[in-house]
Amino acid sequence: xxxxxxxxxxxxxxxxxxxxxxxxxxxxxxxxxxxxxxxxxxxxxxxxxxxxxxxxxxxxxxxxxxxxxxxxxxxxxxxxxxxxxxxxxxxxxxxxxxxxxxxxxxxxxxxxxxxxxxxxxxxxxxxxxxxxxxxxxxxxxxxxxxxxxxxxxxxxxxxxxxxxxxxxxxxxxxxxxxxxxxxxxxxxxxxxxxxxxxxxxxxxxxxxxxxxxxxxxxxxxxxxxxxxxxxxxxxxxxxxxxxxxxxxxxxxxxxxxxxxxxxxxxxxxxxxxxxxxxxxx
Amino acid sequence: xxxxxxxxxxxxxxxxxxxxxxxxxxxxxxxxxxxxxxxxxxxxxxxxxxxxxxxxxxxxxxxxxxxxxxxxxxxxxxxxxxxxxxxxxxxxxxxxxxxxxxxxxxxxxxxxxxxxxxxxxxxxxxxxxxxxxxxxxxxxxxxxxxxxxxxxxxxxxxxxxxxxxxxxxxxxxxxxxxxxxxxxxxxxxxxxxxxxxxxxxxxxxxxxxxxxxxxxxxxxxxxxxxxxxxxxxxxxxxxxxxxxxxxxxxxxxxxxxxxxxxxxxxxxxxxxxxxxxxxxxxxxxxxxxxxxxxxxx
Numbered sequence: 001x002x003x004x005x006x007x008x009x010x011x012x013x014x015x016x017x018x019x020x021x022x023x024x025x026x027x028x029x030x031x032x033x034x035x036x037x038x039x040x041x042x043x044x045x046x047x048x049x050x051x052x053x054x055x056x057x058x059x060x061x062x063x064x065x066x067x068x069x070x071x072x073x074x075x076x077x078x079x080x081x082x083x084x085x086x087x088x089x090x091x092x093x094x095x096x097x098x099x100x101x102x103x104x105x106x107x108x109x110x111x112x113x114x115x116x117x118x119x120x121x122x123x124x125x126x127x128x129x130x131x132x133x134x135x136x137x138x139x140x141x142x143x144x145x146x147x148x149x150x151x152x153x154x155x156x157x158x159x160x161x162x163x164x165x166x167x168x169x170x171x172x173x174x175x176x177x178x179x180x181x182x183x184x185x186x187x188x189x190x191x192x193x194x195x196x197x198x199x200x201x202x203x204x205x206x207x208x209x210x211x212x213x214x215x216x217x218x219x220x221x222x223x224x225x226x227x228x229x230x231x232x233x234x235x236x237x238x239x240x241x242x243x244x245x246x247x248x249x250x251x252x253x254x255x256x257x258x259x260x261x262x263x264x265x266x267x268x269x270x271x272x273x274x275x276x277x278x279x280x281x
Numbered sequence: 282x283x284x285x286x287x288x289x290x291x292x293x294x295x296x297x298x299x300x301x302x303x304x305x306x307x308x309x310x311x312x313x314x315x316x317x318x319x320x321x322x323x324x325x326x327x328x329x330x331x332x333x334x335x336x337x338x339x340x341x342x343x344x345x346x347x348x349x350x351x352x353x354x355x356x357x358x359x360x361x362x363x364x365x366x367x368x369x370x371x372x373x374x375x376x377x378x379x380x381x382x383x384x385x386x387x388x389x390x391x392x393x394x395x396x397x398x399x400x401x402x403x404x405x406x407x408x409x410x411x412x413x414x415x416x417x418x419x420x421x422x423x424x425x426x427x428x429x430x431x432x433x434x435x436x437x438x439x440x441x442x443x444x445x446x447x448x449x450x451x452x453x454x455x456x457x458x459x460x461x462x463x464x465x466x467x468x469x470x471x472x473x474x475x476x477x478x479x480x481x482x483x484x485x486x487x488x489x490x491x492x493x494x495x496x497x498x499x500x501x502x503x504x505x506x507x508x509x510x511x512x513x514x515x516x517x518x519x520x521x522x523x524x525x526x527x528x529x530x531x532x533x534x535x536x537x538x539x540x541x542x543x544x545x546x547x548x549x550x551x552x553x554x555x556x557x558x559x560x561x562x563x564x565x566x567x568x569x570x571x572x573x574x575x576x577x578x
Contacts, residue, residue: 015387022382023390026397029451033400035423036412048421094306101303105296113307120315122564124512126536127553130325130546131318134332154310183295213405215515220541231407235519238411245421248411255408263403267396270403274459 033256040064040249047245063250071237071247073254080230083218084211087152091207092200094154099162100192104174114163121156133220147221152211158203165199166192202273205266212259230255322550330547344551354552357530364446364531365510371450372506373499376457381487383458384465395462399455406452410519413448417520435521441528445516457502464498465491497571504567508560532556
């Protein structure tokens with residue numbers, strides 16, 4: 001204890017200063033969110049008034065009601081949620097089963113297959129999106145949920161992460177189960193899958209966030225407003241109701257707040273998740 | 282002993298079925314959604330390709346010539362390089378400063394601070410870009426109020442790019458902080474104690490120990506950031522649409538604009554391949570560099 005204090009070198013004053021600076025910086029970081037929240041409770045008159053105050057003078061939830069009633073934001077919220085959950089659940093399953101096979105089975109071309117999957121991680125989305133759009137058009141899948149979900153059935157990132165986690169499972173365990181007469185499907189679903197919980201939950205978090213913020217693909221695929229997702233709807237309404245700042249603040253809050261709440265609940269997992277994804281570097 | 286496990290000769294039928302299912306699924310998926318699109322995009326770059334008009338006609342190198350003769354393309358490439366360089370530099374420097382500060386023993390509320398710094402990174406880009414669009418509003422925006430300035434951020438050619446860079450830095454610095462902090466925790470403490478006994482001061486320790494030891498982590502951040510910044514278009518789309526003039530056109534935004542606003546698929550494919558090449562080069566470079574740091578160890 002004594003030693004640590006000495007080695008950190010700073011006096012008490014500089015320690016307080018350091019803490020103050022760090023706290024100030026964190027407040028600056030979340031200031032845009034606080035401002036958004038407070039503005040979403042103001043009226044349009046108050047937002048564009050000459051005299052500005054940070055906090056709303058007479059907080060109102062009317063903007064949220066407007067966003068829900070006039071702009072139908074609950075619908076988009078639900079669509080985004082369903083889309084993100086569907087993709088997350090599917091990719092968790094496909095990633096873990098692919099990671100398991102690529103890690104535990106020995107077969108010809110395994111290494112090549114895995115290298116190819118890794119290589120796709122470096123392909124920028126802008127290269128593949130134009131042909132993918134044409135493919136969906138050809139298949140007649142535009143404006144359907146298939147078009148959103150099928151191109152995300154597998155993710156190279158998920159497969160990579162799951163393969164890494166599977167290396168931690170001893171082969172002896174599989175052998176023991178095999179000797180007991182378990183078939184491979186049983187082994188994967190009942191023995192392997194439960195052991196991959198940690199990796200599954202970090203992939204789930206990333207996948208969900210990516211799907212939740214996905215903009216371009218749903219924008220290109222979905223035509224009817226009733227099937228649209230939140231980020232696209234947000235951009236759509238910013239054009240349509242460009243002067244209703246209060247309504248747009250509320251709509252933006254609807255897209256951001258659930259993510260923030262979810263993050264605050266699972267923050268430990270989030271941070272562990274990105275730390276483990278960086279290890280590959 | 283290992284050999285027995287590695288090549289168990291009694292492969293059960295269920296293993297063969299499961300393996301074939303997975304390999305088949307993977308091959309179909311990656312061929313259909315990666316290999317085919319890459320080939321199609323490459324072929325498409327030699328065609329006059331407009332899906333709205335139903336055009337798909339070979340036109341040789343016309344698209345490529347148009348790309349390299351277009352001043353907007355060069356302008357946007359220049360913008361992209363500046364944008365990426367500034368954003369990466371800021372991300373690394375802020376990340377280093379904050380992670381080292383958080384690493385110091387006197388810091389209280391470490392996990393709360395880290396959580397707050399990381400908050401912008403997890404929030405959806407489109408929504409966050411809208412918040413910043415309002416922050417930049419010359420009439421009621423928070424930024425001018427805070428700075429006591431009267432800047433028309435998004436419509437003034439001098440500030441538009443700064444506005445996009447600021448948003449990007451704010452959104453991403455937390456990622457660098459978390460990863461570098463992880464790197465700092467993995468450094469050997471006894472080495473620092475030894476250096477302390479030898480009379481090294483804090484600055485010397487940072488310069489000659491922390492920085493070299495964190496090099497692989499910093500490199501990882503630089504490369505992944507560069508790759509993602511070369512593909513940035515959402516902030517441009519929400520904040521400025523490339524304006525004022527061509528001030529904030531980024532390479533990816535041109536592709537987006539040409540492909541899905543003007544439906545020049547062939548031309549957009551050609552640009553996307555240029556971008557692909559640059560990103561492939563960067564990735565290759567990163568492997569070379571990380572190979573070198575391996576050797577240095």
